[in-house]
Each structure stands twice: as C-alpha cells, then as structure tokens.
Amino acid sequence: MARNPFVLRLRHCTEIGRDDEAYLTHMMRNTAVVSADRQLKVEGDQPTHVHVVLDGLACRYKILPDGRRQILAFMVPGDPCDFQVFLLSTMDHSIATLTPSTVATVSRQDIETALAERPSLSRAFWFSTMLDEAILREWLVNVGRRNAYERMAHLLWELYLRHAVVGKVGDGAFHLPLTQADLADALGLSTVYVNKTITRLRSLGIVETDRRQIRLLDPAELCAIAGFDAAYLHLRRFSEEAMEVFRRRRLTRI
Amino acid sequence: MARNPFVLRLRHCTEIGRDDEAYLTHMMRNTAVVSADRQLKVEGDQPTHVHVVLDGLACRYKILPDGRRQILAFMVPGDPCDFQVFLLSTMDHSIATLTPSTVATVSRQDIETALAERPSLSRAFWFSTMLDEAILREWLVNVGRRNAYERMAHLLWELYLRHAVVGKVGDGAFHLPLTQADLADALGLSTVYVNKTITRLRSLGIVETDRRQIRLLDPAELCAIAGFDAAYLHLRRFSEEAMEVFRRRRLTRI
C-alpha cells in the first residue's frame, strides 16, 4: 500500500504502475510544512509551480471587491491544486491553506517531463483535472438548487468519501478542521445559518462534532437528505466502509 | 477570417495555424441540424462522440430526483460540448440543445488522432476545457455570492462577450433565444423572480429585449452592477466592440 496520498488518489482514477509510483514519489521530493491561512497562489499571479496537498486542507476561492468570498473547492490530502497552470497563464482565483499543511511543490519542468515521457501519468493528471471539474459541477447544483440542510449534508458526504479514498476515515469519522465561516463560504450561506444547520443535524443524531473531528452517526440518513449520488466522483472502487453505508442505504429504502 | 466558429473560439485561446484550421474543418465535416430540446448526451451514458455547437445554443445540466434542474453551462457557437468524454467514461450530467442548432459530431478516433499528431491542437483542446472550468468557477461565485440582480447582469455580460468572440454581436445586441425558465435554472432562481429582475433591468433602460434578441443599452452600467471582471474568460484579445465598452466603463468610473 502506497503511503503517498497523491498516488492513492490517482489509483482511484486510473492504473498507476510501480515505476509510475516511483516517478511520482521522486517528483514530489520537494515538500514543505505550511501554516494555516497561507496563500499558495494569488489571483492575478503567473504561477510557475504546481502544489500538491499531502496533508492538511487547502481551498480554492474568489473574493469579490466588497469582501464576499466563495470557496470553489477543498483540496484534501492527495489533491493537486492547479494543473491548469500549464495553459491559463494567469490565475483567475486564489489558493490558500485552511490548516497547517504539508505541501509538495513540483516544478513546471518536472510535470512537463512526466507528460512527455509517461503517457500513463499524463492520462492520470488529466483525469484528475476532469474530476475537479465534475466536483465543481456538483457544487454548482448544490448551491443553485439545494436548500441549506441538503447542501450541508451533501458536502459532508462528499468530504467523507474523498477522505475515505485516501484512507483518512475511521469508524465514520474524519478530521475536518474547517471553521463554520469556511463552510458558509463553500455553501453560499451565512455563518449563522451554517451553525443552525449543523445544530439541527446534531440534534437529530445524524452527525457528531468533536474538536475538529466529524463523525457520521447516521450516514444513511445523511445520504438520503443530501440526495447523494456518488457517480460524479467517478470512483473506480469505494473504500469498504463507504460501500457498507451504500449497501445499508439501499436496504433502508426498499 | 475563418467562418468556422470553433476555429474563431480557439483563436482566442491559442495560435491556430492555417493547416490546423484545415484539419479542424475536416474533422467537423459531419454536421447535423438538430431541433430544440433534443438531448445530445444523457447522464449515465457512455458516449463515443464529441459534439461541437456550430450554430444555436445548447446546455449542460443536471436534474435532481424531484425535478429541480441546474444548468451548468451554455454552449454558444464554437463551443465543444464534452472533451471530458475521453477520460470520464460515463456522463455525470446531460447535454441538450435549447434551440434548433447545427452540431458537428466528431468521432473519438478523430480527436485522438489530432491529439497524437498535432501538439498545437492538443494544446488548444486542453485550453478549451480549462476555460470551461474557469467559467464554471465564476458561475459558482455568481450563484453562491451574488444577488439576483447582480447574477443576471453578470450572466448577460458573459454571454455578450462570448458571442462577441465568435462575431455574433452587432450594436450591443445578440441573439439569445432562452426562456426565462432556462435563465432561472442557470442562475439558481425561480422563473417568476427572473422575470422581475429582467423587468427591472429594462425599466432602468439597461437592456432591451425584442423577440429572442437582447441589446445592452447601457453596457457600462450592466458591467458595474455585475462587478464584472473579464479575466476569467482568459481572452487574448477582445472584440473591438467589447473593448470600447470597457474603455467607456473606465472613463465612467474615474
């Protein structure tokens, strides 16, 4: 079992051979520990490097002139931040860490070498950006057409599955060190209302929060509230634990 | 001046030489006229072809089990529908025409040949999907953090610029045969409220609608309402007309 979360993540997309893995590991030799709320890329930048989150949590976001913020994506361990760097020369959004994180910095040159010399990696990288886009589409549905309660449930399920993919869940719980303001900006809600929504989920015994951990006490119910359909994550295989929840859900419904 | 809108669109992204153009024209020899409200791809499909809208209007959308619909993108003339077909084997959303359209159907094989043999086209295709993603991000900001009035203004400005890129505007006006229900589903609003928002824009003399045409009477004001920043469209050059509006806007503000 590979320890590198980036490899784990890509393995859910496509085949990554042993030599590809070695190549990736080498590519990401250059890692750094970054504190929370540190900007990795700023809107308007002309970036020269790609970052990969190995541990911690980062986000992609835009800020309007009057300060309103919309979070566009969360980057969990294993997620590359910005392959798009290669074609869109200036950043149209910013990227920042939300918690202390370990981040690998990969030079443009290294990526280009990989693209040129390793078709399997090239394929994996593109798959990865397509997946980002698929998640973004689901977020637009979430914010555009679901109410606060459904939105929250949907986001929690998504984050649960994405953590499961890289082996970062245990007994329905995972580490989620977001503030309620962060959740609000991801869901297009106000912080006050996020609080009320979470309080409701808690009082119904559906989730439990305990110092930066979140536990899904009734995953099937949460899944039902969200109207969650995992197809958009394009997972080739679920973690056993997530599978179990889906099975239970089906039984509940029939 | 190329007549193929796909070529015009790609030229705003990257260099397209004369032989590339010939190649693209050949690639899109297979065109069809499709009536309105025809599904080109359905969620769950395993598609084998890529479509390019040459004329008319199509959209990408998802429908929730209870019928709520979110439009994820409009495809104006020159827009490819789904290069992602190549990596995500099953569709996680649907694609349909909104008006009678001319659509080119390109086989997977043709695209793969282009990718393998023509690095410049390969680059252009990827740029194109990155641009889709950039627009999607801006839509998420729109729906998540702008009110109805701002949202509408922003969408109209975007559509105006995208039509300008392929030479489909004249005197501030362009053809926009959307129903108010379509606009509502793109903006995360109800049809009734879309109507009230448009009525307001009209009564303030900012836009004018006349049988499927929309004219920006006060583009500078519309731009200001939207808080529009065109960076996300990654245009290398604006159409002269759009440029003019930006110039005027700057003058207005200082």
Added chain:
DNA sequence: CGCTGCGTTGAGCCGACTCAAAGGTTGTGG
C-alpha cells in the same frame, strides 16, 4: 490571566419563493 477568534442563540427583517391567474407569442393544422 486576558485577549482574540470561534461557536451559539435570539429577534427582526427582507430577498426570493410559491401559488395563481391573466395576457402574449409562436407554431401548427385545418
């Protein structure tokens, strides 16, 4: 031990929604 940021709760408000019904437009078939 005090400061600062985060979470929680309540009151009141308003933007956007739903329901409902009356005009307009468009397209189609006789």
Added chain:
DNA sequence: CCACAACCTTTGAGTCGGCTCAACGCAGCG
C-alpha cells in the same frame, strides 16, 4: 390565412428560508 393550442411572459398576494445585527459563552494561546 385563420383558429386554436401550447407555451411563455407578466403581475399580484402572501409566505418563508435564510440574512443581518447583536450579544454572550467558550476555548486556545501568548
């Protein structure tokens, strides 16, 4: 070419989900 049907737009009334403002509690940290 007209008549009808289907769909789209417009308008009003009433409601509610989610917002803002404000205050307080709590925890972590210097």
